[in-house]
Amino acid sequence: MNLSVSVQTIGLLIASNVFMTIAWYGHLKDLQAKPWYVAALISWGIALFEYLLQVPANRIGYAGGFSLAQLKIIQEVITLTVFVPFAMIVMDQPFKTDFLWAGLCLVGAVYFIFRS
Template identity: 50%
Template sequence: MQTVLLLVLSNIFMTTAWYWHLRGGPQVAEARPILMVIAVSWALALVEYCLAVPANRIGYAQGWSAGQLKVVQEAIALVVFGVFMVLVLGEQLHWRHFAAFVCLMGAVGFLFLK
């Protein structure tokens, strides 16, 4: 559970690092100085690494394989991005987002089968 919580938190920071500067639409995003955007994104990514690295070490020590850790991280990333996309960027979810999520959950399931 600690691994999943840390991965959720790390994905919140990483999604924010990658996409925060798009808020407000293309004109607003283009008006932001790229060096400032990169600096803020790197600061957010540093926090993400401080959460993701321990999450992976803890999960690996508890018997998760690298593949299991990665596919769980990707599933979490999709959920976090979906929430971010709607709440921060104001975009709508479509059926294809849900279909992609179902496919990713299938991948998680396959990697955890004994």
């Protein structure tokens, strides 16, 4: 089964972003649980898996016809899409309309980057 370049790229970027969101923000759940340097080492270990997914995603996407700017905007959309549920579910943050406004700004960014 051959997956399209778009599906491969976006799928890998979603998976990589889940790892990176956990690496960057997961340790904030309980700041007193471990010293910052332990959290940093654990985060660094988690980030390794992010890079093992993100690097091939960008290589596949770039070789498959996405421009550098398109890859970056795709990543930003995925970042917000992963971050908002993470913030609400894992970090117990309330939903804010600012999430919606940020998403709408990204819709505009997608339009301008992909229109040509």
